[in-house]
Amino acid sequence: MLTSSEQLEKRFTLYKFHSIPDKAHFLNSNKASIRAVVGNASAGADAQLIHQLPNLEIVSSFSVGLDKIDLAKCKERGIRVTNTPDVLTDDVADLAIGLMLAVLRRLCQSDRYVRSGQWKKGDFKLTTKFTGKSVGIIGLGRIGLAIAKRAEAFRCPISYHARTEKSDVNYKYYPSVVELAANCQILVVACALTEETRHIINREVINALGPKGVLINIGRGPHVDEPELVSALVQGRLGGAGLDVFQDEPNVPEELFGLENVVLLPHVGSGTMETRKEMADLVIGNLEAHFLNRPLLTPVL
Amino acid sequence: MNHQPTPQTGKEKNPNLKKISGIKMESIGVLMTCPMHKYLEQQLETHFNLFKLWHCNSSITEFLKTHQGNTIRAVVGDTNIGADAELIASFPNLEIVASYSVGLDKIDLRKCEEKGIRVANTPDVLTDDVADLAIGLILGVLRRICASDEYVRIGKWKDADFGLATKFSGKSVGIVGLGRIGTAIAKRAEAFGCSISYFSRSQKPFANYKFYSNIIDLATSCQILIVACALTEETRHIINREVIDALGPKGILINIGRGAHVDETELVSALLEGRLGGAGLDVYENEPEVPEELLGLGNVVLQPHVGSDTVETSDAMADLVISNLKAHFSNKPLLTPVI
Numbered sequence: 150m151l152t153s154s155e156q157l158e159k160r161f162t163l164y165k166f167h168s169i170p171d172k173a174h175f176l177n178s179n180k181a182s183i184r185a186v187v188g189n190a191s192a193g194a195d196a197q198l199i200h201q202l203p204n205l206e207i208v209s210s211f212s213v214g215l216d217k218i219d220l221a222k223c224k225e226r227g228i229r230v231t232n233t234p235d236v237l238t239d240d241v242a243d244l245a246i247g248l249m250l251a252v253l254r255r256l257c258q259s260d261r262y263v264r265s266g267q268w269k270k271g272d273f274k275l276t277t278k279f280t281g282k283s284v285g286i287i288g289l290g291r292i293g294l295a296i297a298k299r300a301e302a303f304r305c306p307i308s309y310h311a312r313t314e315k316s317d318v319n320y321k322y323y324p325s326v327v328e329l330a331a332n333c334q335i336l337v338v339a340c341a342l343t344e345e346t347r348h349i350i351n352r353e354v355i356n357a358l359g360p361k362g363v364l365i366n367i368g369r370g371p372h373v374d375e376p377e378l379v380s381a382l383v384q385g386r387l388g389g390a391g392l393d394v395f396q397d398e399p400n401v402p403e404e405l406f407g408l409e410n411v412v413l414l415p416h417v418g419s420g421t422m423e424t425r426k427e428m429a430d431l432v433i434g435n436l437e438a439h440f441l442n443r444p445l446l447t448p449v450l
Numbered sequence: 451m452n453h454q455p456t457p458q459t460g461k462e463k464n465p466n467l468k469k470i471s472g473i474k475m476e477s478i479g480v481l482m483t484c485p486m487h488k489y490l491e492q493q494l495e496t497h498f499n500l501f502k503l504w505h506c507n508s509s510i511t512e513f514l515k516t517h518q519g520n521t522i523r524a525v526v527g528d529t530n531i532g533a534d535a536e537l538i539a540s541f542p543n544l545e546i547v548a549s550y551s552v553g554l555d556k557i558d559l560r561k562c563e564e565k566g567i568r569v570a571n572t573p574d575v576l577t578d579d580v581a582d583l584a585i586g587l588i589l590g591v592l593r594r595i596c597a598s599d600e601y602v603r604i605g606k607w608k609d610a611d612f613g614l615a616t617k618f619s620g621k622s623v624g625i626v627g628l629g630r631i632g633t634a635i636a637k638r639a640e641a642f643g644c645s646i647s648y649f650s651r652s653q654k655p656f657a658n659y660k661f662y663s664n665i666i667d668l669a670t671s672c673q674i675l676i677v678a679c680a681l682t683e684e685t686r687h688i689i690n691r692e693v694i695d696a697l698g699p700k701g702i703l704i705n706i707g708r709g710a711h712v713d714e715t716e717l718v719s720a721l722l723e724g725r726l727g728g729a730g731l732d733v734y735e736n737e738p739e740v741p742e743e744l745l746g747l748g749n750v751v752l753q754p755h756v757g758s759d760t761v762e763t764s765d766a767m768a769d770l771v772i773s774n775l776k777a778h779f780s781n782k783p784l785l786t787p788v789i
Contacts, residue, residue, distance in 0.1 A: 239619035243642060247589035254760070256586050256751070257596040263752040264745045268738040278760040280578035302641030303582065399607040406603045413602040414595065421593070421617040 156433050157187065167192065176201045185209060185436055190369075190416065191398065193217025199226065207439045209432045212419075213237055213292075215449060216342040216369055223450055230450040231435040234291060236427040237419035242295035244418050245367045248391025249284075249300075249335055251412040252363050253277045258409050280304055285333030287326060287349065288340025289315055292367070296337055308333055311340070326350075330357035335365060342369035352377045355387050363389040367418050370396040379404050382411060393418050475779050479521035481541070483531035484508065486550050490768035494526065497772060503531070510540050524548065524775055529708075529755065530737070532556025538565065546778045548771045551758075552576055552631075554788060555681040555708060562789050569789040570774035573630060575766040576758035581634035583757050584676055584706045587730025588639075590751035591702050592616045592674075597748050619643045624672030626665060626688065627679025628654050631706070635676055647672055650679070669696035674704060681708035691716045694726050702728045706757050709735040718743050721750065732757050 157163045164183070169175045183202050186194045189211040196219045199205060207229040208218055215232060223230050251257055255276045262273050284300045286293045286309040297307045297320060308321040310329040315322070323329040326349055330336050336358050340346055350364065350373040358364060364387060366373055375396040381387040382405065389410035395401050398416055405411050419428065434446045480498040482491065494500045501522065506512040508531065522541040525533050528550040535558045538544060546568040547557055554571060562569050590596055594615045601612050623639045625632045625648040636646045636659060647660040649668040654661070662668040665688060669675050675697050679685055689703065689712040697703060703726060705712055714735045720726040721744070728749035734740050737755055744750055758767065774784050 239643065240617055243589060243618045244593060247586070247593055247595050250582060250586035250589065251595050251599075254583060254586055254756070256590055256753070257599045259753050259756055260590070260596045260751055261600075263740055263754050268740070268754040273754045273756055273759070275759050275761045275764055276756070278579055278762040279582045299641045302638045303578075399611075401602055401607070412595065412599050414598050415602050415607040415612045417593070417598055417612055417615065420612065420614055422614045423617040425614055 156429060157436075160433065160437065161185070180204075185439070187211060187432055187436075188217060190214055190217065194223070195219050196222045199223065199228065207231070207436065209435045209439075211428055211432050214342060214369060216371075220450065228450070229439060229445060229448060231432075231445050231447050232449055233428040233431045234447055236431060237424050238291045238295050240421050240424045241292050241367050241418040242299055244393060244414070245292075245296045245337055245339070245365055245391075246299050246303075248365050248367070248393065248412055248414070249363070250279055252365075252389045252391045252410065253279045253282070255409065257412055282335055283308065283333045285309065285323070285329040285336045286320075287311075287329065287336070287338050288368070289318065289320070290339070290341070293337075293339040294318075296339055305335075326354050327357045330354045330362070331359075333358075334361065335363045337365040338368040338372045340368060340372070342371055347371050348374045350374065350378070352381070355381045358387060360385055361388045363387075363391065365391045367393045370394045370398060375402060382408055475776065478523050478779055480524040480526060480775065481513075481522045483525065483527045483533075483537075486526075486528045486530075487764050487768050489765055490526070490550060490771060493768060493772050497776065498524070510537055514540060519543075524778070526550060526771055526775075527556060529553055529556060533562070534558050535561050538562065538567065546570065546775065548774045550767055550771055553681060553708060555710070559789060567789070568778055568784060568787060570771075570778075570784050570786050571788055572767040572770045573786055575770060576763050577630045577634050579760050579763045580631050580706050580757040581638055583732060583753065584631075584635045584678070584704055584730075585638050587704050587706070587732065587751050587753065588674055588702065589618055591704075591728045591730045591749065592618045592621075594748070596751055621674055622647065622672045624648065624662075624668045624675045625659075626650075626668070626675065626677050626711075627685075627707070628657055628659070629678065629680070632676075632678035633657070635678060644674075665693055666696050669693045669701070672697075673700065674702045676704040677707040677711045679707060679711070681710055686710050687713045689713065689717070691720070694720045697726060699724055700727045702726075702730065704730045706732045709733040709737060714741060721747060 180202055181204055184204050184206045186208045188194050194208045199219060199222045205228055210232045213232050213234045259273045262268055280303045282305055284305040284307050286296055289309045289311045308323060308329060310323050310326050355377060379402045382390060391412045393414040394416055401413055405413060438445050475497055478498050480494055481501045481503055482494060483503045485504055503513060519540050520543045523543050523545050525547045527533050533547040538561045544567055549571045552571050552573045598612045601607060620643045623644045623646050625636060628648045628650045647662060647668060649662045649665045694716055718741045730751045732753040733755055740752060777784050
């Protein structure tokens, strides 16, 4: 985990769970003294962990996504939960645009083309223009809106699907993801992962997006039916994909490695020095607030 | 009903006009300097009598051994081979140079003006693509998109997470040249919360950005410096050691102009020594040669001069070249004249 563990160590007694070989034994010996858990997008606080920590008071997530936390169990036990919204919005939105440009303009392939000396033998092929392409966004929360604002500067018409239509935005709303996919060229997943949104990108949506369409996933791997995505890309039923997240990170379907119409990133949506520091400060700030009996900075529960 | 003959006007008619409308344009000799775009080539072949310079090893001398110089009335050039003094002198009946580019640095404009040769280029249709690439290069360098894509493909993610990159939103962007492309870049960067400043021959009254009358001051004050001006005698090596040092070890240089805008040797040593933070380059001094020292660097993104190379834009540029040629040979106003 890339949090500022030194910061945590200064203020608290820190146990780095991921590097403990015998986790069961550790929990048995130390469970009473653990009052807070700091989790992230990979490992949070599931029912089993919560159950094993009788004195757990707060889960402070080094992420904005809450899919790795058993919120129902936390509510039941009166455990506080915090996350890191806002501070990472720009980075994730920037990366979404970066993925769009990289896929459409074949940024990585043409960079490799230069480095491998192929340019001396002939020009790179023509790619696809980004400006003016229609962008469909699933989830118009903080990140979705930030993506829309950036895409608008490229004169992209914006449409979206969300649980409810937003009255204060000027974008076209589609009541279903399939309709959204059928009506846009670039489809971006920017919603939270919940039971309802698992595999929200399925075969039907992928087919609606089509052989000229591009899927961008900066949400969570499970938003997408990954085997369906892979076969659509391999068969040419989908035009391309920019993916920062996968079903089973850090494992990435190997069939994707040979494709030139995909960009594959190792879950780096918020992976900048500036943002990770802000996220860390927010985690620490929330923990300190809790243990000093002050209001949490960014509470979820 | 009324079959009165068309009245003669007092104006002297162009003695060649009847000839041109009588002769199809297919007989007009057009020289294409390099294989720039298949669709353009096909269109030129369809509408004119097309000659391809690369069939003669791209040598005018060789071309003249097997062709009459006076057959060529138009030249279609690009960023590789345009129309220099030698070429212009070789074709005494040359009337128009239609460039498949917006840049004019490969055309001897003075000679064209001297000889009354028209010049047309392809502005506007490629502005978006080049501006998009500038932003793509910024994101590629700062967020290390290409490096992390490679990291995944070679299986390294299974061993460890990728390192931290640098945030783009909110960085200060300095633009050299606030023309069509510079303005389009500014508009996009603003959506990322970037503050925009610029250096240009003169301050632009319409622009709400901070103007620097001195490029060193611009480089000192910004984190991302973008070259977006035309290449002229004045702007050759406009990015020199002094500017690079002013930009500094945390600064990024983006070049979507021309290779000759940058003192490439200085750029390479600055990157190797860490005096410059990173670079996103689409152009080089001696394309397609790229300094070998750059090929192994993780803080650069290298593109093979693809600024306007999308299907949509290439076709639009080709259409503009054809339209300019047709307009000229129909005695109509050029669509995008330079001279």
